[in-house]
Amino acid sequence: MPIWADPNHWVGSARLLLQGHGLRALAVVENGLFQGIVREHVLAKAGERELVGDFIEPLPFSVHPRQSPRQVAQEFVDRDLDVAPVIKDGKFLGLLTSNMLLRELGRSYDPHTGLSWSDYLRQWGTEQLRLGNELTILFIDLDDFKQYNTRYGHIVGDKVLRSVATFLGSMIDPENDVLVRYGGDEFAIGTIRTREIADELAEDLVAGASSVRINESVDPIQFTVGVFGGKRRGERDNVHFAATLDNLINLASRDALERKARKKRAQAGSEESAATPRTVKQPSAFSILSAEVEDLRDGSRATVSISFGDKVISGSKSIGDERPILAVAEAAQRALALSFNHPVVINDVMLFESNEGRQVRVIGSSLGRPCEALVRVQGDPYFAVAEATLQLHLSQ
Numbered sequence: 001m002p003i004w005a006d007p008n009h010w011v012g013s014a015r016l017l018l019q020g021h022g023l024r025a026l027a028v029v030e031n032g033l034f035q036g037i038v039r040e041h042v043l044a045k046a047g048e049r050e051l052v053g054d055f056i057e058p059l060p061f062s063v064h065p066r067q068s069p070r071q072v073a074q075e076f077v078d079r080d081l082d083v084a085p086v087i088k089d090g091k092f093l094g095l096l097t098s099n100m101l102l103r104e105l106g107r108s109y110d111p112h113t114g115l116s117w118s119d120y121l122r123q124w125g126t127e128q129l130r131l132g133n134e135l136t137i138l139f140i141d142l143d144d145f146k147q148y149n150t151r152y153g154h155i156v157g158d159k160v161l162r163s164v165a166t167f168l169g170s171m172i173d174p175e176n177d178v179l180v181r182y183g184g185d186e187f188a189i190g191t192i193r194t195r196e197i198a199d200e201l202a203e204d205l206v207a208g209a210s211s212v213r214i215n216e217s218v219d220p221i222q223f224t225v226g227v228f229g230g231k232r233r234g235e236r237d238n239v240h241f242a243a244t245l246d247n248l249i250n251l252a253s254r255d256a257l258e259r260k261a262r263k264k265r266a267q268a269g270s271e272e273s274a275a276t277p278r279t280v281k282q283p284s285a286f287s288i289l290s291a292e293v294e295d296l297r298d299g300s301r302a303t304v305s306i307s308f309g310d311k312v313i314s315g316s317k318s319i320g321d322e323r324p325i326l327a328v329a330e331a332a333q334r335a336l337a338l339s340f341n342h343p344v345v346i347n348d349v350m351l352f353e354s355n356e357g358r359q360v361r362v363i364g365s366s367l368g369r370p371c372e373a374l375v376r377v378q379g380d381p382y383f384a385v386a387e388a389t390l391q392l393h394l395s396q
Contacts, residue, residue: 007053113165136230145185184357195230226256253379332389
């Protein structure tokens, strides 16, 4: 809620607001319209019973919520401002200070799209959960993005990413939503709007994808949107908010993968097997359910759960000096050990960036023969490690 004073309020009341909220400037609003600000050092010299309206300082510039932080920062520099009102459709939303801008600009940004990376979603989402707000994650994955880089070149590929970022940004409500670039061709939206509205937003995004065009010679852009969250039952007590958020992102990315797979099967028809990516050798009998690293009193532990038909198998591995991703692979190996006749030994796990995005490679051996599996990271890297370990077993 924005903090403000009426011009007919006494200066003494305005001082209490400034002191109580630790502010140096206070907005003055009359009949819903922003009038200007009063500053702490000015009111300090005024009498308690004088009117706030007698000390108003008008501000020449206002910020719209959809303006980028970099644009606003440039205006602050050009106009030598330290504070400006944020106004949308004539409604005062709050004051933006230069310190707020500095914190915003200090976040990690993707230079291609101008969006924040996923760390901002984690920061914002964790805070929303801590405040008790319900949270839904929309995970956006571009369809066949590799073809743009292969067929048209990386310059066109970068233009596609920028165009998608601009389109997604035009569809969100900055008061309730956060948009970030998650990975190579992935974006994510966090929203505190209801699940029903979040589902409608996902449908609107998919429907509007065809309007995102670079030029007539470039194929239309399509993407898949996975959705998870917004259906909490009961209150959260003693919850690890960061872990809860990671789980929401992971499940939204899995939903996107499942939707994309259904889309490909529908497009392929009788050629379904030809449409299945060669890296996915997993039969329907196996499916990774979860891959987690927990901090316990006596150390950390990796646990992987896998569905096998109508059963759930799981394995765990205490984490000593080894990397957590290696422990996750070994936990998955323990879960799968009783289901395969050929033993697989995990030798190493590599997490790296490539032209196709973030990938994980699990390297092992079976009956003395080296083997490995490569999986693209679609959200949670631990989940991808478990998936690659499963592929390693299935390839033998």
